[in-house]
Amino acid sequence: MAKKKSSSGQILTRLFNQNGVKMILGVVAAGSFAFAFGQEKIQQFVASATPSNSACLDQFYRDVPPYLMKDSLNKHSYPLCFNGFNVMYSGVSKTPLWVAEALTPERLSQKIPREDSFHEEPRVAQEHRALLSDYRASGYDRGHMAPNADMPTKDAQFDSFSLANMVPQAPKNNQQVWRELEEAVRALATRQKQDVYIVSGPVFAAKKLKTIGRGVIVPTATYKAVYLPKTGAIGAYYAPNDNSLQVKIVSVCYLEEQLGINLFPQLTEEQKRNTYNLPLKATAVKAAKPIDYSHWDAESQCAEEVDNSALQAMQKQFKSAGGTSSHAQNQDAASGLDASAQDAIVKQLIEALLQYILQLLK
Template identity: 40%
Template sequence: MLRVRQWLFAASFFVCGASLASTACPNFFVNGSNPSIDASLTTRTTEVCHTEYVLLASGVTKGPLYSAQHITAAQVAGADSISRTGSFHQETAIPAADRSQTSDYTNSGFDRGHMTPAGDESTIDSEKESFSMANIVPQDHKLNTGEWAKIEAKVRDLATNLGEVYVVTGPAFDPDNTPTIGKDQVAVPQYTWKAVYEPGKGAAAYLCQNDDSITCDVVSLNDIKTLSGVDPFPALSSSDHANPISLPLP
C-alpha cells in the first residue's frame, strides 16, 4: 500500500479540473450521472453504449478511460448460464485513427485485459460486445488471470447477494512514464481499478498495480479520482467519496 499512497501524492499535482459530458446511456450510472473526468483527458473521447455496459474510449491511450455497468442478480444468473464465445475485434463505433487492434498486443508481454469482463455478460451477443478492443487495456498476465479475475468474481457475488451494484472500471497511467505497445501505441497503465457502489450502503474501489507483484487494495473514490483523473460516481456525496466501504479482497 505504501507505493500506492506515494504515487497518489505525486499524482495529485497532475489532476485538476473536471468535465462532465452528457451521456446517451444513463441507465448504467448512479442517478444517471456518468463519471466526470479531468479536463486533460477529454481529447478525442467517444462514448460507446453497448447492451450491458458503456465505455468512454480515448484516442490518446487507444483504450477506455472507463467502462461502466449496472450489474443485477438476474444478469449474473444469465452470465452463469452461457459459455465464453467472444473474440477480440476493433470498435467500429469510434474513429479509425482512435482504435487499437488485437495485433498491437501480439508478443507485447501483456494480456488483452477486459475492463467490463466477459464473465459479467448475460447473453451470447452481449458477451461478444465485451470483446471490443475499446474495452481492453494492456494488463499483466499474472494479475489478469489471478487477483483481477478473483475481484471480478467477488463483484458478481456482491451483485447476486445484494440484488444490484453499480461498477466503473478503468486504468490509471503514470504521468511521468507511460509506455506503449504495438503500432497503434496503446498506452500501458500503471494501475487498473474497479469502483463499486452498493446502493444504500456506499462505495469503494479495488486498486491493483499492473505488474506481477499482485498488489491490490481497497481505496476510496477520492483516491481513484486523484490517481486516474476519473470520478466514477459523481452523484454520490463527499462522505461517500472520502470513506470507502469494506469490499471483499480475494
C-alpha cells in the same frame, strides 16, 4: 397523344372493368396493412439488435455517467454505448478511460458460455483505434474492464470483446488478481441480493509510460470503483499493473484525485470519502454478513462537483452518439437494412401482393 398508363394504373383499370370495386377496397386495405405490418416488423428486427437509448443510461447509478474533469482527457474521446456496459474511450491512450456497468442478481442469473471474439471497434476512427496486432506478442493480455462473465446475452458477450473495453494487462494481474476481484463483485450481487454499480479502468501515473503496438499505452495500474446503494457500502480496488499480485482498497476520492475523473457525480463528497472493506475473493462474501466499514479518507482530493447542465450534456452524448454497439453495426452491415432498404422491401411486398390479386382476376 394520351399518356401511357403506369402498371399500377393498368391494374386498377382492369379491376374496374371487372366490376371489382370491393376487390379494390380489399387491395387498398391489404396493401396498407402489409406496408404498416412489414415496416413495423422490419423496424423491430433492426431495433432488437441495438441497445436502446434508455438502456445505455441504465448502466449508470441514477442514469449519470462519470465525468472527465481534465480537458486533456477529452481529447479524441469517444462515448460508446454497448449491450450491458458503457465506455469512455480515449483515442490518445487507445484504451478506455472508464467502463461502467450495473450488476443485478437477475442479470447475473443468465449464464452465457464463453466464446472469445476479440475485435477492433469500428466506431472509433482508424487513427485512434486499438488493433488486434497491437497486442500480438506484446507480453500483455487483452484485459477486459467489463468482464465477459458479467454479460447476460450473446450480444453483450460479443460487445465485451471489443478492444474499446480492453487495456494491456500484465498476465498475473489479469488472470489472477483481476479475475478474483471480478468474482468477488459478482458474489456481492448474487449472494447478498443487491445491485452493484461499477466503474473500472486504467491508471496512467508514471512520467514515462510504456506503449505497445502502434501506441496503445500500458497503464501503471487498474482500478474498480464499487458502490452498493442498498447498504451504502463504497470503495475501490487499486491493483498495480504488474505480476506482483498486489491489490489495495482505497476510497473513491483517492481514485478521483489520481484519475482526474468524477467517478460517481451523483454521490456526495462525504459518501466518497467513506471506505469499506471490499472482499478480495468471492469466498469472503457471506449472504447475511454486510461489508465492514474501514475508514474515512480525510486526505485525498475528491473531484469537484459537476454542474447539472454539464451532466445532462454528457447524458445526451450516450443517448445519441454512443447508442449503437459494434455487434449491431456488424449485423446492420450484413443485413443492409437501412431506411432505404426497408422501403424497398415493403414496396416489393406490396407489388407482389397486387400481382397475386391480378392473377386471381384473370
